[in-house]
Ligand SMILES: O=C(O)CCC(=O)C(=O)O
């Protein structure tokens with residue numbers, strides 16, 4: 001683990017040293033996922049805890065996130081209702097019909113790990129209704145089938161978007177950047193949210209069919225709400241799958257590949273998967289927080305040093321995610 005890292009400026013203010021000095025090159029065989037308490041009032045300490053989790057694990061639970069439990073319960077029950085619709089109503093919204101990758105993915109319709117045969121979940125993807133970019137364009141079940149669905153789901157979307165916006169200044173501090181560094185890059189974020197349903201997997205295990213195959217996420221970070229059914233596992237540097245079970249009152253936050261590129265691999269985008277062997281239906285709601293479409297993912301100044309030159313070609317955030325989505329859905333076209 002990383003030793004205490006606070007530097008004193010002599011006038012009482014504390015500044016975190018450049019994160020490049022602390023990189024362990026993915027050497028962490030973590031055994032558990034840390035919990036970060038957003039009620040912590042010392043922002044430097046909070047940023048330091050986030051930094052440690054980002055350098056070593058790439059995953060953390062967030063507690064005291066201030067999203068009302070009624071908003072969460074209502075989004076979860078909307079997911080139950082949506083997946084309970086007749087298959088024809090769901091396939092009418094097939095994600096393959098949408099140029100912006102919004103809508104329904106059937107069981108085995110997605111294959112997150114190319115070595116696998118398809119993922120054992122069904123999903124419903126949606127994005128911002130305000131965003132003006134190329135990825136705009138939600139599709140919805142007709143209001144008569146699911147009255148209030150759109151409103152309830154968008155209320156949840158807006159709340160989690162707000163939580164994501166609160167995290168960016170903390171990520172900035174954790175990277176020794178000015179607190180408001182990301183503000184002008186998340187004006188119209190193309191954040192994608194998914195409702196997911198994992199039926200229980202029974203019978204003999206086929207390692208090529210999992211709830212969701214081993215993968216990393218594409219955006220900056222993901223805020224995942226999982227119901228009370230465990231399934232999520234996170235890969236540590238020793239090649240062990242570490243469980244990330246539901247912890248009441250928390251979201252799981254994990255870093256994605258946009259952040260790994262931006263931080264020049266100083267922060268880790270950790271491989272994870274989900275397998276539902278609980279015997280119960282499982283529902284989860286990942287929210288993938290990417291930046292504005294045109295933001296260039298150029299190695300951040302605090303993440304480059306003589307020993308650590310930029311590792312990635314510069315691309316825009318939007319093109320990067322679009323390319324990854326095209327690959328994901330290509331197999332089932
Ligand atoms: O449902 C989960 O626990 C994980 C979902 C996930 O990893 C994803 O959708 O990228």
Ligand SMILES: [Fe+2]
Nearest residue numbers: 215216217272
């Ligand atoms: Fe994921």
